[in-house]
Amino acid sequence: MTVVLAVDDDAAILRTLGIAMRARGYEVETVADGRSALQSLTERVPDVVLLDLGLPDLDGTQVLRRIRETSQVPVVVLSARHESDDKVEALDLGADDYVTKPFGMEELLARVRAALRRAAPSRAPVVTVGDLVLDVEDRRATRAGEPVHLTPTEWKIVEVLARAEGRLVRQTTLLTEVWGPTYERETHYLRVYLAQLRRKLEDDPAHPRMLITDPGLGYRLLSDLS
Amino acid sequence: MTVVLAVDDDAAILRTLGIAMRARGYEVETVADGRSALQSLTERVPDVVLLDLGLPDLDGTQVLRRIRETSQVPVVVLSARHESDDKVEALDLGADDYVTKPFGMEELLARVRAALRRAAPSRAPVVTVGDLVLDVEDRRATRAGEPVHLTPTEWKIVEVLARAEGRLVRQTTLLTEVWGPTYERETHYLRVYLAQLRRKLEDDPAHPRMLITDPGLGYRLLSDLS
DNA sequence: ACGCGTCTTGACGCGATCTTGACGCCCAGC
DNA sequence: GCTGGGCGTCAAGATCGCGTCAAGACGCGT
Incomplete structure (x- = not known):
C-alpha cells in the first residue's frame, strides 16, 4: 500500500486531495500544520509527501528543511506563490517537484506518480x-x-x-x-x-x-x- | 563534468540554454531533432536530457519512449503546450519533470539541479x-x-x-x-x-x-x- | 619526432556447459 | 509374459564462453 502524507492548512484542498488519491488506491494521511507533519513523519514514513508552503505555524521551507535532515522521502511542494525565487528555493532545499495552485488534479497525480516511480528502487523479485x-x-x-x-x-x-x-x-x-x-x-x-x-x-x-x-x-x- | 543534452528545434532557445548552462559549469550538447538526440545517446549518455516535445522529425513523446527503452537518464520535458493531458502523458512515459514555455531560466536550472540530485549515484564505498x-x-x-x-x-x-x-x-x-x-x-x-x-x-x-x-x-x- | 603508458585487437587453450545417443526401468495394454 | 511408450540415467563428443598472452595502434607529454 502506497502511503501519502498531505500537508495543507486549507481543509477544502485536503479533502479534495484525499478523495482523489484514495480513489486511486493510495492511503492518505492529512495534517493541517507543520508540527503535525513532522510529528507524523516520526511515526510513519510515507512514500511521498505533498507539502503546502503556506502553513499557519512553521514556514513550509522550514518543514522541508527538517524533513531533509533525516529523510530522502520524495516531497512535492504545493504553493500559491508563482515567483521563480520561491520555486528555486524549494527545489534547492530538496523538493522533488513544485506545483503552483490552482493545479489540475490529473497533473498533480501524474507528478506524484513520477516521484514515486523514481524513488522505487525496482526491487529484486x-x-x-x-x-x-x-x-x-x-x-x-x-x-x-x-x-x-x-x-x-x-x-x-x-x-x-x-x-x-x-x-x-x-x-x-x-x-x-x-x-x-x-x-x-x-x-x-x-x-x-x-x-x-x-x-x-x-x-x-x-x-x-x-x-x-x-x-x-x-x-x-x-x-x-x- | 556534468553533461547535459539539450534537444530543441528552436535555435534561439538552444543558444540561450547553452549559454546559461555553460556559465554554470555544465558541458552542453545541443541537437535540433529527435534522430540526432537518439543518435547522440548511443554515443554518450548525458547526466540529464532537456527535451522539447515539438520536434520537426519525431514526436517528442516518441523520443522519450525510445530513451526509456534503454536508459534511466533523467529527462526534463520542455513544451509550449499547457494542457494537462500533455503533461500527464509525458510524465507517465517516464519524464522526470515538465516545464512549460516560456519558462524562467532560474526555475529551469533549479529543476535540472533537482533532477541531477535525485539521480546522483550513491557513493561508492x-x-x-x-x-x-x-x-x-x-x-x-x-x-x-x-x-x-x-x-x-x-x-x-x-x-x-x-x-x-x-x-x-x-x-x-x-x-x-x-x-x-x-x-x-x-x-x-x-x-x-x-x-x-x-x-x-x-x-x-x-x-x-x-x-x-x-x-x-x-x-x-x-x-x-x- | 620520440618514448611511454594505455587501449584495442587477434589467436589460442581450457574448462564448463550443452547436445546427443545408448540403455534400462516402470507401467499399461495386450 | 511380452511389448511399447515415456521416463531417468549415464557418458562421450561438440560447442561455448572465459582467461591468457602478446602484438600493434593510439594518445599524450616532452
Whole structure:
C-alpha cells in the first residue's frame, strides 16, 4: 500500500486531495500544520509527501528543511506563490517537484506518480519455494541457506517452474520458453536437465519431492508446504 | 563534468540554454531533432536530457519512449503546450519533470539541479578484501600498505562493481557504463580487463576471491562485508 | 619526432556447459 | 509374459564462453 502524507492548512484542498488519491488506491494521511507533519513523519514514513508552503505555524521551507535532515522521502511542494525565487528555493532545499495552485488534479497525480516511480528502487523479485530461494535479479539460488550453483539453462527452467507456483507447466511450454519454439519436441532435453536439477536440489533425487513429473504432460515445482 | 543534452528545434532557445548552462559549469550538447538526440545517446549518455516535445522529425513523446527503452537518464520535458493531458502523458512515459514555455531560466536550472540530485549515484564505498583496500572516491588502491596503480579504465570498472556492493553487474551494464552504449557487445574487453585487475588485486589470479565471474551474465565484486 | 603508458585487437587453450545417443526401468495394454 | 511408450540415467563428443598472452595502434607529454 502506497502511503501519502498531505500537508495543507486549507481543509477544502485536503479533502479534495484525499478523495482523489484514495480513489486511486493510495492511503492518505492529512495534517493541517507543520508540527503535525513532522510529528507524523516520526511515526510513519510515507512514500511521498505533498507539502503546502503556506502553513499557519512553521514556514513550509522550514518543514522541508527538517524533513531533509533525516529523510530522502520524495516531497512535492504545493504553493500559491508563482515567483521563480520561491520555486528555486524549494527545489534547492530538496523538493522533488513544485506545483503552483490552482493545479489540475490529473497533473498533480501524474507528478506524484513520477516521484514515486523514481524513488522505487525496482526491487529484486525473489521467489521462494519451500526452503529454496531464487533471487532472480541477482541470479542466485540458495537451498536451506546453502548456495546452489545452477547453469544458465538450469536456471531458466527453475525460473519458469517457480513462476507457475506449483501449477503444471507443459513440456512444450518449458521447451519454448527455455530453448525457443523450434525445440518444442525435444522432450529429451527436459529429462536430462530435470535429472540434473534433482541431483542439485532434492534430498533424494530418486524420489523427488519438489520437481514432480506429470507423465506425458509436463513438470511442476512443489514447495514443501503445498 | 556534468553533461547535459539539450534537444530543441528552436535555435534561439538552444543558444540561450547553452549559454546559461555553460556559465554554470555544465558541458552542453545541443541537437535540433529527435534522430540526432537518439543518435547522440548511443554515443554518450548525458547526466540529464532537456527535451522539447515539438520536434520537426519525431514526436517528442516518441523520443522519450525510445530513451526509456534503454536508459534511466533523467529527462526534463520542455513544451509550449499547457494542457494537462500533455503533461500527464509525458510524465507517465517516464519524464522526470515538465516545464512549460516560456519558462524562467532560474526555475529551469533549479529543476535540472533537482533532477541531477535525485539521480546522483550513491557513493561508492571503500571496499576491503583481506589486506586490499580500494578507495574508489579517492582513486587509491593499496595492498598490504603498498600502493597499487590502476589505469583509468580499470578504475571505472572497479567503481561500477563497487557500487553494486556484491550484487551481479551484467556485462552489458559494465560495457555501457565504462565504454558507452555502442560497446554493449564487446565482451572481450571485459575478459582482458578483468584478467588485468585480477593480476593486480588478487593473491592468486587463477582462483579469484573478489572479482567473481558469472559466466554468460557478468561479474561481481565481493568484499569482506558482502 | 620520440618514448611511454594505455587501449584495442587477434589467436589460442581450457574448462564448463550443452547436445546427443545408448540403455534400462516402470507401467499399461495386450 | 511380452511389448511399447515415456521416463531417468549415464557418458562421450561438440560447442561455448572465459582467461591468457602478446602484438600493434593510439594518445599524450616532452
